[in-house]
Amino acid sequence: MADILGVPVQVLMGQLLIGLINGSFYAVLSLGLAVIFGLLNIVNFAHGAQYMLGAFAAWFLLNKLGINYWGALILAPLMVGAFGVVIERFLLRRLAGVDHLYGLLLTFGLALILEGTFVHTFGASGQPYAAPAQLTGGINLGFMFLPWYRAWVVAASLFVCLGTWLLIERTKFGAYLRAGTENPRLLQAFGVNVPLLITIAYGYGVALAAFAGVLAAPIFQVSPLMGSNLIIVVFAVVVIGGMGSIAGSILTGLAMGVVEGLTKVFWPEASATVIFVVMAIVLVLRPAGLFGKQA
C-alpha cells in the first residue's frame, strides 16, 4: 500500500474519518451556539450539558421505556429542547438587556448543576449504548474500513446543518431570525412576537445539542462529563468561525475536525492544542472570526 508523505494511506484516511466525525459534532454544536448567540446574545455555556442530556435521554428511552435509537433521535431533541424552552422562559428571559456576563454565569452554573447531578446519580464512568442493528458493521473501501455508523453520523450531521442553514437563509421564519439578530426591537415594532421567537431559537439550539448527543451515544459512552470535555473545543470553533455566523459555524466545525485529525497523523503531540493555536492566529488576524462581520 502506498504512503503519502511517509504515512500509510490507511492511517491518513482513518484519521481523516475521525476528524470528519469530530468535525460533524463540532458543526452541529457550534451551529446551535450560533443560533442562540445570534438572537439571545448569550454564550450558552450549558450547551455541553445539554448535549450530555441528549445522550442520557436516548439511554433512558432505551433502558426504561424500550424506545430504540431511531425513536430517540427524534424524541430526545424534543425533550431536551422543551427543557431549554423552560430555561429560557423562566431564567434567561430575566437577563435580557443586562451584560453578557450574566447569561454566561447563569448557563455555566446550570451546566455545573446538571453535570454534578448526573455524576452524583450515575457516577463519572459511562453507560454503554449500542449502535442500532441496522448500522453495525461496515464496508471495506480498499484503502480503509468504513463503519456504517460513523458514515451515518457524518451524513446525519450534514443533513441537519444544511436543513438549518436553508431554514435560516431561505424561509420567512429565517428572515425573522436574521432580522431579530440585527434589530429585535424594530422587528417587534413591525408586529413580530420577538419574545416567542427568542424562546423558539433557544429551544432549537438546545435541541441541536441534544441531537448531537444522541448521535454521539454509540460512539463515545453516555457519561455525565462527555459534554464538558467537548464544549471547550466547540467554543474555540465558534470563535474561529465568528460569533453568530450560521454558515461559518458549520464550515469551521467540519474544517477544524479535519485539521485536528490530520495533526494527529503528522504531529500527534499537537493534536489536542491545534484548534486553540488556530483560534489564536485567527484572533490576531481577523478578530471577528473567519466568517464574522468586522465591527
Add this chain to the structure above:
Amino acid sequence: MTVPPIVSDVDRSVEELRIADLHGFYGESHVLHGIDLSVNRGELVTLLGRNGSGRTTTLRAIMGLLRQRTGSIMLKGRDVIKMQPHKIAHLGVGFCPEERGIFSSLNVEENLLLPPVVASGGMSLDEIYEMFPNLAERRTSQGTRLSGGEQQMLAMARILRTGADVLLLDEITEGLAPVIVQRLADVLTLLKSRGYTIVLVEQNFRFAAPLADRHYVLEHGHVVATVRSDELESKAHVFDEYLSV
C-alpha cells in the same frame, strides 16, 4: 405619480390617536413631561421641535419601544400604554424609524416582505414596485447597499404592504436630495388622499408645512404650541421661537 389617488371616504371625525399626560423616561432621565395630543382619522400632523425636544421619544412611546412610560395612549380606542410593541403593531400601526432600520442580512425584497400583515387593505407588492420603481430594479440587492434615498423609500414601502393605516414616520427627509424629498412629499399626499392617518416627525418645516393639517411644537418634552395649517402666518412667531437654531 403613476398610482391614481383613491379619494377615500374615511370618517375624519373619529379620533385615531389620543395621548394624555404622557411621561417618558430613559433610565434616570425624565424626557417626556406630560405630552397631550390627538390625531383624527385621515389627518396628517407633525411633531416639530429641535433635537432633543422629545419628538422621536414620543413616537417610540406610542410604538411601545420606550419601556418606561406613564399616562395614557389611546390608539383606535385601546389604551396601549402597557401593551407590547408587537401587539400595538397589530392594531394597524406602521413605524418608520429615524435610522430607517433596513436589515443588512436581508435583501430588498426580504426587507419589503418582512413586516407581517396586520390588517387587510395593504398595498400589493406590484403596487409598491410601481410606486417605487427603483426598489423593483434592486429587489435582490442587500438592503443596506441601497443609496440613502432608496433605503428611505424601502423603509416607507415596507409598512405600506402591511395594511397599517396609522403611520408613524420619523425624520423621513433627513439627509436626502431635494428630488427625493419631493418624491416623498408626493407619496405622503397620495397616502393622505387614501385616508391614512400620519404622525410625522420633521426638521424640515418647508417639507411639512404644505402637507400637514396641524403642527405640534415640542420643547423639553412638552407640547408648547399647536398650529393649524390655516394659522401658519398668524403664528409664524411660534416657529421662529422654537425651531430656529
